[in-house]
Amino acid sequence: MKKVVKFGGSSLASARQFKKVGEIIWSDKSRRYVVPSAPGKRNDKDEKVTDLLYQCYDAASQGRSYKKILEKIKNRYNDIIDGLGLDLNLDHEFQRIEENFVAAVGRDYAGSRGEYLNGLVMACYLNYEFIDAAEVIFFDDNGNLEAEYTDHELSERLANVERAVIPGFYGAKHDGTIKTFSRGGSDVTGSIVAKAIHADMYENWTDVSGMLVTDPRIVENPEVIETVTYKELRELAYMGASVLHEDAIFPVRKEGIPINIRNTNRPEDKGTLIVESTCRKPRHTITGIAGKKGFCSINIEKAMMNSEVGFGRRVLSVFEQYGINFEHMPSGIDTMTIYVHQSEFEDYEQSVIAGIHRAVEPDTLEMESDLALLAVVGRGMRSARGTAGRIFSALAHARVNVKMIDQGSSEWNIIIGVKNDDFETAIKAIYDIFVTAEL
Amino acid sequence: MKKVVKFGGSSLASARQFKKVGEIIWSDKSRRYVVPSAPGKRNDKDEKVTDLLYQCYDAASQGRSYKKILEKIKNRYNDIIDGLGLDLNLDHEFQRIEENFVAAVGRDYAGSRGEYLNGLVMACYLNYEFIDAAEVIFFDDNGNLEAEYTDHELSERLANVERAVIPGFYGAKHDGTIKTFSRGGSDVTGSIVAKAIHADMYENWTDVSGMLVTDPRIVENPEVIETVTYKELRELAYMGASVLHEDAIFPVRKEGIPINIRNTNRPEDKGTLIVESTCRKPRHTITGIAGKKGFCSINIEKAMMNSEVGFGRRVLSVFEQYGINFEHMPSGIDTMTIYVHQSEFEDYEQSVIAGIHRAVEPDTLEMESDLALLAVVGRGMRSARGTAGRIFSALAHARVNVKMIDQGSSEWNIIIGVKNDDFETAIKAIYDIFVTAEL
CATH class of the missing domain: 3.40.1160.10 (Acetylglutamate kinase-like)
Known part of the structure; x- marks a missing residue:
C-alpha cells in the first residue's frame, strides 16, 4: 500500500x-x-x-x-x-x-x-x-x-x-x-x-x-x-x-x-x-451545485434557420474568429442562443454582432447581459426520475426566472441560466430541495 | 375590408x-x-x-x-x-x-x-x-x-x-x-x-x-x-x-x-x-405541444473540451460535410450532445463518427437511437413562472425519463428529448397538466 x-x-x-x-x-x-x-x-x-x-x-x-x-x-x-x-x-x-x-x-x-x-x-x-x-x-x-x-x-x-x-x-x-x-x-x-x-x-x-x-x-x-x-x-x-x-x-x-x-x-x-467511478450511492440525488456570474447571451432568430445546413457552424465560426469560447448553445426551431463569458465578449461585442449578421443574416439578434449559469451535478440524477421537476419547481417557488436550460445525454448535469440577481436565491433553493429536504 | x-x-x-x-x-x-x-x-x-x-x-x-x-x-x-x-x-x-x-x-x-x-x-x-x-x-x-x-x-x-x-x-x-x-x-x-x-x-x-x-x-x-x-x-x-x-x-x-x-x-x-403578435392572453400557459420520433443523439465527452476554442464548430463541421442538419446541441462542461434525424444520419453514421474522432479526438463517443423530441410552445410561458417545474414534475409523475432539455433565451419554447416509447405518454402528461388541469 x-x-x-x-x-x-x-x-x-x-x-x-x-x-x-x-x-x-x-x-x-x-x-x-x-x-x-x-x-x-x-x-x-x-x-x-x-x-x-x-x-x-x-x-x-x-x-x-x-x-x-x-x-x-x-x-x-x-x-x-x-x-x-x-x-x-x-x-x-x-x-x-x-x-x-x-x-x-x-x-x-x-x-x-x-x-x-x-x-x-x-x-x-x-x-x-x-x-x-x-x-x-x-x-x-x-x-x-x-x-x-x-x-x-x-x-x-x-x-x-x-x-x-x-x-x-x-x-x-x-x-x-x-x-x-x-x-x-x-x-x-x-x-x-x-x-x-x-x-x-x-x-x-x-x-x-x-x-x-x-x-x-x-x-x-x-x-x-x-x-x-x-x-x-x-x-x-x-x-x-x-x-x-x-x-x-x-x-x-x-x-x-x-x-x-x-x-x-x-x-x-x-x-x-x-x-473515477463508484457503485456507492450518493447520499443525495445531487452531488453538488456550482455556478458563476458574468455571462451574456446572444439570441438569434431567423425564420427557417433549421433548414439551413451549416447555420450553427457559421455562427460559432464568428465567435472562434475572435477567440471567444462559447459556453452553451441552446436552440429552439428558429432560435439559437449563445452563452459566452461577458468579460471575454465585451471587447469584441460589435465585431461579433457584425460578423453574425454577415455570416447568417438573422432576422433579429438580441443580447442580454448580467446572467449567471448554475450547474446541478450528480450521478444520482441519472436514476432518480423527477430531478428536473424538483429543480424547476423549487426555482419557481423561489420566484427565480429560468432564462436557459441545457441538459444533454449525460443526464447527470443540468445547466441553468438565471439573472445575476437571482443567482444566490437559485442556489439556496436547489440546495434546500435536495440536501436540506433529504436529510 | x-x-x-x-x-x-x-x-x-x-x-x-x-x-x-x-x-x-x-x-x-x-x-x-x-x-x-x-x-x-x-x-x-x-x-x-x-x-x-x-x-x-x-x-x-x-x-x-x-x-x-x-x-x-x-x-x-x-x-x-x-x-x-x-x-x-x-x-x-x-x-x-x-x-x-x-x-x-x-x-x-x-x-x-x-x-x-x-x-x-x-x-x-x-x-x-x-x-x-x-x-x-x-x-x-x-x-x-x-x-x-x-x-x-x-x-x-x-x-x-x-x-x-x-x-x-x-x-x-x-x-x-x-x-x-x-x-x-x-x-x-x-x-x-x-x-x-x-x-x-x-x-x-x-x-x-x-x-x-x-x-x-x-x-x-x-x-x-x-x-x-x-x-x-x-x-x-x-x-x-x-x-x-x-x-x-x-x-x-x-x-x-x-x-x-x-x-x-x-x-x-x-x-x-x-x-404576428397579440396582447391576447392565451387561454393556457402553453399554446401547443408537438413532437416527432426518430432522432438519435451523439454524445461526445472530452476532458477540458470547454477550453478548446473551436471545439463546437469543428464538431458541427463534420455533420455539415455530410449534409446533416443538427437539431439541438445541449452541452455540459466536458460533454456535448448532438441531436440529428436518425434517417438523415444512418447512411453516414460511421463516416461522421470517424470524422468527429479526427476533428476533436474525443475521450468517448456514444450514440443513442430511437429518441423523440417534444416542443412545448407558448408565449404565455414567458410570464408564467414555474412552467418548467410543472412540465418536468408531470413527466416524472408519468415515469418518463427526460433525456435532454433545451431552453434558450426565447423562453417560450422548451425542447425535451425522450425515448420513442415514452413519446405519447409524455405528450399526454404535458397536455393534462396544462390544459385538462387548467380548464
Whole structure:
C-alpha cells in the first residue's frame, strides 16, 4: 500500500501545524511520499511565505532594500524549526537564495523556495529522504510540463526510495532554470508523484473537511460531499467550485488513483473521495451545485434557420474568429442562443454582432447581459426520475426566472441560466430541495 | 375590408359542400377573393380528384388506357355542377386536357387541372370573375416561385377586380409551362393573393375547427388553439403539427396579415387566429405541444473540451460535410450532445463518427437511437413562472425519463428529448397538466 500525501500551506504554517501533520503521517505507514506546500497564513492577517518571497525577490533584483522581508521569511522557518526542536540550520540555504535574488535568476525561482525550504524542514522532521523537485519534474523550453519524461524520471528515482519528501509547486527546465506551476500547483506535484509511483491513494490534506456541496458564502455550513467522480468534480470545478488545482486531476485520473481531500485539523473526518467511478450511492440525488456570474447571451432568430445546413457552424465560426469560447448553445426551431463569458465578449461585442449578421443574416439578434449559469451535478440524477421537476419547481417557488436550460445525454448535469440577481436565491433553493429536504 | 378565402379539398368535395362554401362567402361581403382547391374525398374510401388526374395523366402519356379514369373525373365535376344547378359545360375543357395528357405536356399540368376546373365551377356558382393562376403566379426556369414579380403582376391584375376566383396550387413559368407547388400548395396561393391585395384577413377554410393544442391521435379530442403567433406556429409545425403548408406563412407574415383557420362544416366556430403578435392572453400557459420520433443523439465527452476554442464548430463541421442538419446541441462542461434525424444520419453514421474522432479526438463517443423530441410552445410561458417545474414534475409523475432539455433565451419554447416509447405518454402528461388541469 503506497500513499502520496500532499499538505497545503495552512497545514504547514507553524510548528503546531507541522506536529499535526507528523501525527497524520506516522499514524499510517503507507503514507510514504510527502509533498509539502510553503508555509501559509497562521491567521487572517498573516502573510504567506510565497508572497513574501516574491516581494523579497522583486526588491532584491531591482536593487531595493529587501533585508527586512528576508528576515521575516527566515523567522517563519526558524520558528518552525525551533518549535519542532529540530537540529537544522538553513543559513547556508538562505545565503544562496539571497545571492540568487540579487542576481535576479527568475521570479519562478523565488516562488519555489517556500516549498523547497519547507521540504527540507519536513524531511528532517520526518526523517524521510529529501528529493529536490528540480531533479525530477521537468518542463520544456516553453515552460510546459514534460509529463511523460517526468513520469519516467520520477518513477525511476523513487523506485528504491522507501520514504521521501518532494516539495510541491515547481520543477526545472533542462538547463536547470526553476519553473513553477500556477498558484496552487503543489496539488499538481502530488498528483504527478502519485502517478509515477502507482500510488493506491493520493491524499490531499488541507484546512477543510472535503469538498462542499455548494459555496459556503451562499449556503451556511453546507454539507461535505462524501464521494465525487472525476467527471462530477470537473463540471463543478469549471463552474467555480474550488478544491484542487485543475491540472491535478489528470495525472491520477489516467491511472485510476483516487484522491482523498482531508482536513489536517480534523483528521478524524473522512473527507471527500474523488474517484473515477463508484457503485456507492450518493447520499443525495445531487452531488453538488456550482455556478458563476458574468455571462451574456446572444439570441438569434431567423425564420427557417433549421433548414439551413451549416447555420450553427457559421455562427460559432464568428465567435472562434475572435477567440471567444462559447459556453452553451441552446436552440429552439428558429432560435439559437449563445452563452459566452461577458468579460471575454465585451471587447469584441460589435465585431461579433457584425460578423453574425454577415455570416447568417438573422432576422433579429438580441443580447442580454448580467446572467449567471448554475450547474446541478450528480450521478444520482441519472436514476432518480423527477430531478428536473424538483429543480424547476423549487426555482419557481423561489420566484427565480429560468432564462436557459441545457441538459444533454449525460443526464447527470443540468445547466441553468438565471439573472445575476437571482443567482444566490437559485442556489439556496436547489440546495434546500435536495440536501436540506433529504436529510 | 378585403378578405381572401381559401377552401380545402374536403370543403369542395361535393355540391353539398359547395353550397356550404357559398353560404359562407355570401354571408360576408368582404370575402372577395376565393382560392379553391380541387375536390377532395367525400368519404374515407373516396379518391381525391388530384390523385385521379395524376393516374389518368400517367396512363395517357404512356399510351395506356385512361378513359375510365377520365370518366371518373368528369363525373365528379358534373355531379357538382348538376347538384348546384349550374349552366356550365366543361366538355371543351376536358377535351383540351385529354389532348394535353396524350401529348404528355407535364405531370404538373395534370396535377393543376383539379384546381383549374374547380375554379371555373366556383366562379360560375358565385358569379365571380375567374382568373387563371397561370396568368398571375410565376415560376422561374428552375421552378422556384418568383415572389416579387408575382406580387407585382397579381396586385396589378386584381387592382380593378372586385371579386374573383383564383385556383390554388399552381402557376406557370414564363414559357407558359404549368408548375405546381408541393402538395397542399393551395394554402400558398391564398397567402400570395392575400399579400398582393393587402388583405385584412386570410381565411383558410378546412374540415377542422382550427389548430389543435396537440395531436388528436395521441390526446383524445384536444382543445382548439384560439390564437397562435407565427413564431409559435412555426415551431409547432416544424415539430410535426400540420395545419398549413409551410410556405404559406411567409407571404402574409411579411405583411402582418392574420390567418384564420376555419371549419367549413362548422362556420359558427371561431377557429384559430394566426397573428404576428397579440396582447391576447392565451387561454393556457402553453399554446401547443408537438413532437416527432426518430432522432438519435451523439454524445461526445472530452476532458477540458470547454477550453478548446473551436471545439463546437469543428464538431458541427463534420455533420455539415455530410449534409446533416443538427437539431439541438445541449452541452455540459466536458460533454456535448448532438441531436440529428436518425434517417438523415444512418447512411453516414460511421463516416461522421470517424470524422468527429479526427476533428476533436474525443475521450468517448456514444450514440443513442430511437429518441423523440417534444416542443412545448407558448408565449404565455414567458410570464408564467414555474412552467418548467410543472412540465418536468408531470413527466416524472408519468415515469418518463427526460433525456435532454433545451431552453434558450426565447423562453417560450422548451425542447425535451425522450425515448420513442415514452413519446405519447409524455405528450399526454404535458397536455393534462396544462390544459385538462387548467380548464
